Amino acid sequence: xxxxxxxxxNDRISSNETAIGGIEEEIPKQDETINEFTQxxxxxxxxxxxxxxxxxGLKNQIVVLSQQAYSVGCGTTSGATTIxxxxxxxxxxxxxxxxxxxxxxFGGQSNTLLTxxxxxxxxxxVYNQDDxxxxxxxxxxxxxxSCNNSLLGCNSTICTGYxxxxxxxxxxxxxxxAQLPNKISDSNAIKTERRYSQTERYGQKNGLATLNERNSxxxxxxxxxxxx
Numbered sequence: 001x002x003x004x005x006x007x008x009x010n011d012r013i014s015s016n017e018t019a020i021g022g023i024e025e026e027i028p029k030q031d032e033t034i035n036e037f038t039q040x041x042x043x044x045x046x047x048x049x050x051x052x053x054x055x056x057g058l059k060n061q062i063v064v065l066s067q068q069a070y071s072v073g074c075g076t077t078s079g080a081t082t083i084x085x086x087x088x089x090x091x092x093x094x095x096x097x098x099x100x101x102x103x104x105x106f107g108g109q110s111n112t113l114l115t116x117x118x119x120x121x122x123x124x125x126v127y128n129q130d131d132x133x134x135x136x137x138x139x140x141x142x143x144x145x146s147c148n149n150s151l152l153g154c155n156s157t158i159c160t161g162y163x164x165x166x167x168x169x170x171x172x173x174x175x176x177x178a179q180l181p182n183k184i185s186d187s188n189a190i191k192t193e194r195r196y197s198q199t200e201r202y203g204q205k206n207g208l209a210t211l212n213e214r215n216s217x218x219x220x221x222x223x224x225x226x227x228x
Contacts (some may be wrong), residue, residue, distance in 0.1 A: 002225050009218045016211045020178030024209045031098065037194035038120045038208075043196040044187045045119035048088055048180060055176050056085045057168050063138030065169070069162035075141030082136040086129050086177070088114040088184065090122035095198050101205035123195055124188045127180050140166075152211065 064082055069075050090112060095105035112118065114125060145163035147154040 002228065006222050006225055007174055009222055013215050013218050016075070016215050020208060020211050020215075023204050023211075027201060027204050029206075030197055030204065033197045034098075034194055034201065035224035037190055037197065041187050042120040042191045044183055044190070045090075045114060045125070047117065048125065048183050049114060049116050049119060051176050051179055052086055055173055058176075059083050059085065059137050062140060062166050063167050064175050065162055065166050066140045066144060067138065068152075069144050069159065070141045071168075072158060073147055073152035074159035074162055075146070076146040076148045077141065079142030079166070081140050081142075082132075083138055084130045084132050085134050087131040087134060088180075089126045089128065090114045090120040091124050091126065092117060095202040096121070096123060096195075098201075100202065101209050104113065105199065105202045105206075122191065124191055125163050125184045127184055129177065132198070137227070204224055 034188040066075065092110050092112075093106050094100050094102070112124075119123075144166060145160045147156055148160050
């Protein structure tokens, strides 16, 4: 009876090993597909990073001009506002990692700012205009066009000049922002489709781990039976 049972276990082990071999052949193919999606999405994410950087660069210039204006008596702290950066965050789940083969593939969600160092990663992007969760870039003083401290040497011409320069920079921001929704939508569409391949890869790797564990368990049982 024990020999019959051992044969059944060995047959199962053999069947599992065949399945393991098939899965091991499929995982590199899945990796290749995921990489193909990634190579397409990287340039799109790079454009998003570039546009966001341009927006924040303009904001920084506005802050510098505001500080310069205030230093010569233009503007007032009453009604001054903090300028915050525009950000794009990339969200990731456990199974997006090529090394992940554990439980809870859709858990462990994390988000980081999209930068040139992590383009193409994650599950989806989210755009945050004037992201107050980040450190402020600086202060935009109120009433820049007005002279509020003549003792510092300001005059109406200087103040209106600063105000005009700031307004010109501010006018460049909306057209840049208008480019982001479509690019982020394109990036997310590709990442959504890539996510299906990442989910399939997770299933393959999880199945591989399960089959190897079952074979190890059955080999241990065979050893126990043989000792009886």
